[in-house]
Amino acid sequence: MTLATPPDTLPRKRHRATPKRPDPGPAVTPPLATTPSDPDFRSLDRALRATAARLTQGLSPSVIMEAWTDWVVHLSASPGRRLGWTLSVADAAGRLAVWLADTAAGGKPAPLIEPSAGDHRFTDPVWHQWPHVAVAQAYLLGEKLLVDIARRVPGVARQHENELAFLFTQWVDILSPTNLPWVNPVIMGRTLQEGGMNLVRGGLNWLEDAGRLARGAPPVGTEEFQVGRDVAVTPGTVIHRNRLMEVIQYAPTTPTVHAEPILIVPAWIMKYYILDLRPENSLVRWLVDQGHTVFMVSWKNPVADDRDLSLDDYRRLGVMAALDAVSAAVPGRRIHACGYCLGGTILSIAAATMARDGDDRLASLSLLAAQTDFAEAGELMLFLDERQISLLDDLMWRQGYLSGAQMSGAFQLLRPNDLIWSRVIRDYLLGDREPMTDLMAWNADSTRMPARMHGEYLRSLFLENRLTAGRFAVDGRVIALRDLKVPIFALGTVRDHVAPWRSVYKISLFSDTDVTFTLVSGGHNVGIVNPPALQRGSYQLMTRHPDQRYVDPDTWAAQAPHHAGSWWPAWEEWLCGTGARAKTAPPALSTGLAAAPGSYVHQG
Structure with missing residues (x-):
């Protein structure tokens, strides 16, 4: 192996009694030593863990459980933090009730909360109309409160706070009203306008995508950008x-x-x-x-x-x-x-x-x-x-x-609204197909x-x-x-x-x-x-x-x-x-x- 461990971590001679410094270890874990009387069961263990990794998309369950346990234990021992969060919920509910009453009466109060930078889920003008604006405001407040409870719990490791905040955000994103056809006014309006044909097209889009995924074929439209013919053509x-x-x-x-x-x-x-x-x-x-x-x-x-x-x-x-x-x-x-x-x-x-x-x-x-x-x-x-x-x-x-699919799944989780849910809404609920571009075709390769x-x-x-x-x-x-x-x-x-x-x-x-x-x-x-x-x-x-x-x-x-x-x-x-x-x-x-x-x- 050419990529070596630095000299200060090389093994010392046996006769020296000086304690060794912590060694970060080699880049690849060496195989376990075995003898004829000590059969190597490591392959069985690795096969089982590999199967579990495929089921969890490569995410270690122990990492999640440790973060969750750390948070639950310290939150249960922090009545002040729980009380403070409860009061925050009550305050948000009160402000939302006043805001809803003012809006329902025909007023135009300023929004209680704005989407974060880069959040384009509620940009359609229909989301600013009553009663959809109320749904959006309630959701955004709830999202902020839920992610907030993951943080600032005394005693919880910072890494665990960040992990749980990330996971809570993923869960909240799944429950976004933009993802629910019976709540999203854009989807409802399109369905009424087209008599449900958008859902038919969306179902056909899903069947086509599922078939391509099962065959290992690239996404629809990538055939328009063939390497050496349409892209990568510089002589x-x-x-x-x-x-x-x-x-x-x-x-x-x-x-x-x-x-x-x-x-x-x-x-x-x-x-x-x-x-x-x-x-x-x-x-x-x-x-x-x-x-x-x-x-x-x-x-x-x-x-x-x-x-x-x-x-x-x-x-x-x-x-x-x-x-x-x-x-x-x-x-x-x-x-x-x-x-x-x-x-x-x-x-x-x-x-x-x-x-x-x-x-x-x-x-x-x-x-x-x-x-x-x-x-x-x-x-x-x-x-x-x-x-x-x-x-x-x-x-x-x-x-x-x-x-590539296993890596792309991890990157998609970093921006689920842009890379997952927006596509689900567009392709399967609105029945539209975003035109393939050269950059999108490259990304699928x-x-x-x-x-x-x-x-x-x-x-x-x-x-x-x-x-x-x-x-x-x-x-x-x-x-x-x-x-x-x-x-x-x-x-x-x-x-x-x-x-x-x-x-x-x-x-x-x-x-x-x-x-x-x-x-x-x-x-x-x-x-x-x-x-x-x-x-x-x-x-x-x-x-x-x-x-x-x-x-x-x-x-x-x-x-x-x-x-x-x-x-x-x-x-x-x-x-x-x-x-x-x-x-x-x-x-x-x-x-x-x-x-x-x-x-x-x-x-x-």
Whole structure:
């Protein structure tokens, strides 16, 4: 195993009596030792836990029970908290009664409570009419009170408070009046208007979706966006392939190009072509048209036989092999490396290793919605502890991987109203189909995660945060982000539930070089795919130099200037300003192994 435990946690000699420091353990739990007289029943245990994990969608029941028990025990011993919450309920009920009376009498009092930012369930004007507005107000008050009782109970662990608040929110979302056809005025109005035909269409939509799910077929409409025909069509060739990835070199479109090429390392949790959708919104095509030589990593979609691929394999066979391929195609040139999401994390690890070992091939480092510190990784951390990861290990042990459907289910729970219930209402109760888009089709083209790599990733980064704690070792030696001396461009998105922008921002805290941070409007995907021609969105940008004091993220957001439009031109200008300004003839584009988009992107 190349990804090693740091030297300070290596086993000590037997004759030393000094107590050992707590060891976070290896990234993958080693198999239990057995003897002929001591049969290994671990496989039976893991099979049973894997079955339970499939039934619970990978959520550990013990995590929920511990949080629930902690809350019940301390709430029962806190009569003051119960009394205070009861008085809050009584006060809310009284205010609601007065408000209802005023509204019923024809008055127009201000709402008692407004939906939280990003809650679009009650935006339809009919929800502001009597009596539907009363239902909405009563629900929103009840939602706030129920989530409030999960918090501020003396003695309950903060982690358990957050877990229960999250679960209470999930339960309340299920009972939202917008989800009940006999309460939702939008659904009732459509049903009366169409004589129930919307429900007939919705039932047919559900049958079609259920059939596709049973067959493992993609959602309706994805056939309109075929890879290599409609999306991922920027001309190029595959110049390198190994068991983990392909490297695509894109054909130039300008008579001269910038001397230093760009290598993009996308996340392996999804297919690479989010950065090369249709020509009009392809980041790759746009960069090529600006005169850049662009290379792209296209990851293999792992299968059960790839279960033993490690996190360090993604560094060696992924990032480092891609850098070698680019260096061979454009010899003697430094490289602008760009990583998106998980690709940015592994690129940071590779770059820090290169800095430690004196490898100076990088001209700059761009991290798009990519985390290097995981202390504030958002709601994904709520249920992530050793028990949860062990359950996922058992699930992946049986399959050899974590499937795309299992991962997407976890992400959907972070935004259930937007990603689950709004679709249920639109597709099955209103009988409408949202038109498929290229981004939606890409999102449905999910990939798998190898068992070993995913376990190592969750333990060493999410759970133990080794990279910024000075305990992440490569080839037996610790690496440090402070060794990076190349300029860094880090980007976060305002509404990111996968890589919260304040977490992405922390690269500025752990690095000792110029860091240009950009905060863009939108979410994890839409914020990235924002071509200048659309003239939408906005961004903030500001650079911190090594000799300047650290600025916390909220202060940064208050100080950084705002700019309208796409962040792409600002990034491209930054790339041109950080490297060699010379231009040269385009490098030769050989026939390679295959034409872009290659073969790995087609793997289902």
